[in-house]
Amino acid sequence: MKTSPRRRGRGLLELVDGPAEVALTTAGSLADVAEEATRAEYVESFEQFYRHEFPRLLVLARALAGDPWAEDIAHDSILVAYRQWKRISLMDSPAGYVHRICAHKAVSWMRRASAERRALRRVVARGVVTVEPMSAENERFWAEVRRLPRRQAETVALFYGLDLPIPVIAETLDCAEGTVKAHLARARAQLSQRFAISGEEG
Numbered sequence: 001m002k003t004s005p006r007r008r009g010r011g012l013l014e015l016v017d018g019p020a021e022v023a024l025t026t027a028g029s030l031a032d033v034a035e036e037a038t039r040a041e042y043v044e045s046f047e048q049f050y051r052h053e054f055p056r057l058l059v060l061a062r063a064l065a066g067d068p069w070a071e072d073i074a075h076d077s078i079l080v081a082y083r084q085w086k087r088i089s090l091m092d093s094p095a096g097y098v099h100r101i102c103a104h105k106a107v108s109w110m111r112r113a114s115a116e117r118r119a120l121r122r123v124v125a126r127g128v129v130t131v132e133p134m135s136a137e138n139e140r141f142w143a144e145v146r147r148l149p150r151r152q153a154e155t156v157a158l159f160y161g162l163d164l165p166i167p168v169i170a171e172t173l174d175c176a177e178g179t180v181k182a183h184l185a186r187a188r189a190q191l192s193q194r195f196a197i198s199g200e201e202g
Helices: 005-017 019-065 067-083 094-111 114-120 136-145 150-161 166-173 177-201
Strands: none
Touching: 019 067, 019 094, 019 136, 019 150, 067 094, 094 150, 094 166, 136 150, 136 177, 150 166, 150 177, 166 177
C-alpha cells in the first residue's frame, strides 16, 4: 500500500516533533562541546609555542637590535603568531616563520630614527619569561654584528644566537644553504678583521 504525499508529509512532521528533535538538540550540544575542546587545544598549543619561542625571539632581537628595543620586537613578533596562529600552526616550521618575522622587524626597527622608535615603543606587562642581561663582551660582539650587512647579521644571529643548524637558517631566511654558508664566511672574515684591529689598537 502506497503512502500518500500528504501522509508522508505528516510523518516527517511527526518525526521532527518527536525523537529527531531531541537528537538535533543533542547534536548541537555535542558540537558546542567539540568547539570548546578545539578552542582549548588551540590556546594550549599557542601557550606551549610562546613558552618555548619567546626567549629565543628575545635573544634574536637583542642580537640584531640591542637591549633597549629587543623586548618590544619580540612581543610584536609573537603577537603576529598569536593573531595568525590558526594558519601558522599548520606550517612545516612555525618557529622558523616567526624567527624570520622577528629578524625583519629587528632590522627595520634599527633603521628608524630614535625619536620614532621611542614613540612606537609600547608599555607591556613583564611576564615570567626572562633572559639574563648580556655581558659587556657579548654586547661588544653583537654591536659589531649589527654593523654587518643585513643578511650577514641575520645569519650570524640565527647561527650563534639561537644555535640553529644551516638547513634551518636557510629555511628561515628563505635562501639556499650555500648562501647561508657564504654569509657566515663573509661575516666571520669581517668580524675577525675588526676584532684584530681593535686588539692591535688596545
